[in-house]
Amino acid sequence: MSLAVLKPPGEWGAKGADIVCGEGQPLGVALSSGRPLLRFHDHAHGTTCGRCPAASWDARRLDGKPGFTLTLQAREQHIRRSKATSNICTNQGLLVTAATIYMSLVGPQGLAKVASTCIQRTAELVAALAGVPGVRVAFNGPRFHEAVLLLEPAGSRSAPRRSRRGASWGGVDISRDYPSLGNPLLVCATETRTPGTSPPMPRARGRDAERGRGLRNTTCANS
């Protein structure tokens, strides 16, 4: 979505980007139990592989035994498996259709408006939360729809929690991935929540803010 307001990757640097990939879920694809998702992928030169197998090791259920899957396959490649009379697989066509309809309805200007709205709402969210005692903004660089907040004191911890309205999350604790930040909280605002439906209104003060309770009305990308 951010590409709607950024310079096209083909114009980046002297030669432009060779490969561009991204997540297409914001393009009209509704989340259902975390899936299905959509990605887009484009490359300027050559070809890409038709399949990409991957392995993972499940320490809890399989005693460390590996499991294998095809994480990328350009097309269904095991139609003849066991001489199946039908081919049941993830219906990528449904997602492509949904994204195509969304982009057709919204159009280039609409996509730019959505992206601008994300930027604006994130700025409003960050400004509001930065006013809560015990909360400060971690970075001052450009941002799209996510921001990292630092909760003080650094030793406190609070699990992300759903708001009273059930429409938003209190942010994602990223301290495990970025321990040097102390007590960071990743918050996000998108075009799907308007100030009227999920206002970024910090309520708590003092010790509540230290526990992250003042962040009830933050939203995340998947809300």
Add this chain to the structure above:
Amino acid sequence: MRAHRKSKSQRILVPRGVNPDYRDVLQAVAGGQNLAFELLPYDPRAAVTTTASLETGIAGRTSPRS
């Protein structure tokens, strides 16, 4: 991955600021190919990957542009 296939480089540079979940996906997809994922540090003030950081990472042998 396409560049790696041609250059036989064992290093892939990944910005430290990339979503950790996405980095886990990289590890799951390509970790079995004996590749080294090297994290590029971000600017501690702006949380962006600077060109200086990128050039320092490229100073080693990486997969060249196709």
